[in-house]
Amino acid sequence: MRKTLGLAALAAALACGGANAQQVNVKIGILTDMSSLYSDVGGPGSVAAAKLAIADFTKANPNVKVDLVSGDHQNKPDVGSQLANQWYDVDKVDVIVDTPNSGVALAVSQITTTKNKVFLVSGAAASDLTGPKCNANTVHWTYDTWMLANGTGKAIVKTGGDTWFFLTADYAFGHALERDTSAAVEKNGGKVVGKVRHPLNTNDFSSFLLQAQASKAKIIGLANAGGDTINAIKQGAEFGIVKGGQKFAGLLVFASDVNALGLQTAQGLTLTETWYWDMNDANRAWTKRWQAERAAAGKFPTMVQAGVYSAISHYLKAVVAVKSAADGKAVVAQMEKMPTDDALFGKGTVRADGRKLHPAYLLEVKKPEESKYPGDFYHVRATIPADEAFRPLKEGNCPLVGG
C-alpha cells in the first residue's frame, strides 16, 4: 500500500514537471542617480524603461517572473559598491542595470565579475569598461567615450576645428573622454593645445573659460556632462566665447541638457547619440508609453533610458535560452551568441569584449525657429554604421580578446 502510494506520488510529481514550462525567476536591480546631476539622464526614467521592458517580455513569456528593485548611487563609488554588494549577497539580485557615472560603473563591474552576476551598463561612458577593465560579466550597452570622441571629434576636425582646448571633469569619465577625444583629434590631423581639469559638479566656469580663451584654440572640448556641461555653455555665452570666434564641442550632451539650456543658447551644437526619440515612428510610440509610465508629460527619454529597455529585453531572452539567471558568465555568453533585435535599437550584436554594437547618429541642435513642438531638438546630420561607430575589437586591450 505504501509502495503504491509512493509510486503514485512519484508519478504525479513527474507528470507535473513535464506538463508546464519551467518557471524562471529573475531579479533586476536598477542602480542609478536618483537625486543628483544625472537623474534626468537615467534616474526614475530608467526605472520606467525597465518596467516597460519587463511588461513587454512577460506578456510574451508568462513563465518568467521578474522582480525589480532600484537604488540611488548618488554618484559615489563607495555608495554604489555598498548597494551592489548588498543586492548581490542579501537581496539575490541577478543583474544590475544602468549606472550613469563611470566611477561607480567601474567599481560595480569588478564586484559583478567576482560574484558571477551580470552588469548591463547603459548610463556610464568610460570605454575602459570594454577595454583594459573588461570582464565576462559586463555588457556595455548604449554608448561609450570612444564612440563620442570619434563621432563628434572627427566630424568637428573635418569641418575645420583643428585646435582643441579641453575642459575635463576630474574623474574617470572625464579622463576617458578627454583621452579618447585627444586621440581622435590627433588621428584626424588636429592638435590639442591645452586642458584644465575641474572638480565634478562645478558651479562656476568663468576661470576655466578665461584659460580656454587665452589658449586661442578654435574648439573648446567639454569632456564633462550634465550640470557641468550646461554651466560651461551658459557661461560661455556670457563670456562671448562664440562671438570671439571659438566654438564649443559638447562631447556628451543629452536631450535633458538641451532642454535646460534652451534652444537659444544651445543652437548649432554638434553631438553624437545612439538614439533620439523623434527619429522614427517606433521611437515616438515608445516615448508615449514611457511618458505615461513616467507620469511626466513634459519629459523626453534619453538614449540611456532607451538602452535600459533594450538591454533588459535582450538579457531576458538570454536567460530563457539558458533556463536560469544564476550563472552570469553563461548568460552573457548567450547574449553574445544571439543577435539583438528590439524596437528601439533595431538589429545589432554583442561583441566578445562586452561591447554592444549599433549605429550612431551625428545630431545638430536646431535653431529656436526651426523647432515645431516640445522635444523637437535635433537635425539628424549623419548616420555612422555600427562597425565604424565603436572602437575596433583589437584596439581595446581587453584581456578577454586574444592577441
Place this chain on the structure above:
Amino acid sequence: MFEIFGIPSNALFGQLLIGLINGSFYALLSLGLAVIFGMLNIINFSHGAQYMLGAFVAYLLLQYSGLGYWPALIVAPVLVGITGMIVERLMLQWLYKLDHLYGLLLTFGLALIFEGLTRNYFGSAGLPYTLPDSLRGGQNLGFMFLPNYRAWVIVASLAICFGTWFVIERTRLGAYLRAATENPTLVRAFGINVPRMITLTYGFGVALAAFAGVMAAPIYNVSPQMGSELIIVVFAVVVIGGMGSILGAIVTGFGLGVIEGLTKVFFPEASNTVIFVIMAIVLLVRPAGLFGRRA
C-alpha cells in the same frame, strides 16, 4: 606682459578679477547666513534651498507672468522672504530656548523637503533662464573680456553688503536688533516688539538668499541641487569669518573668492577643497573665526 609663476600677468589679473566676482557672490550669500546666525542664533541650513527657491521663483515669474529679471530681483526675495517668515512663526520660534542643533535639524529637514519637491516637479537637469538684454555683452579690458553681468554682480553685491552692514551696525534699528539678541527681556520692557523684529530679521536673511538666487539664475544652471552645492562653501565662509560677524562674512567671502580663483589657475583639481583646508587652519589658530567674538 610679464610672467608670475609661469602664468602670464594678463591671465593672472583676469583670474583675480574673476575671483573677486565670485567672492562677491559668496559674500552676498554668506551675509544672509551671518545675519541670521549673528542676530538670531539660528543655524539656517535651509539657506541653500532658499537661494534655489529665489532662482526658481524668478523662472516661474518669467514663465507665468512675464515678469523679467529686474522686477524679479524685488518680487522673488519678497515672496521667498514671506515664506521664510511663515516658517519662523510656525516652526522656528519654538526652538529658540533649545540647543542650536534643533534649529539646524529643522532647517536641514526643510532644505531636503524644498529640494525634493522642486526636483519632483521640475526634474534635475535644470531650467532655462537667460541674461537680461540690458546686461548682455561685455567690455574688453585688455587683459580679459569682462561680461557686463559680472560687473553688475560686483556692484550689486557691494551695495547690498555695505547697506546691510550699515543698517545693522550704524542705525537705531540695527541697535535695537543687536540689543534684542543680547537681552530680549529688557528690550521688551522698553516696549519694542521683539518677536516681530526677530521674524522680520529672519525674513530679511531669507530674502537675501533669494536675491542671490535671482542674481545667479542667468549665469548658473537653475536646478534643484544648485543650493546644496553652494551651501557648504557658504557655511565655510561664515565659519572662517566668525559666526556672529557681518563684516567677517563679507571680507571672508571676497577673500576666499580670490583664493579659490588663484587655485583654479595653479591647481584646478583642488579648487573645491582649498576653502575647507583654510577653514581647518583658521579654526586651529583662531577658533572663533577671523573676526568672531568669543561667545
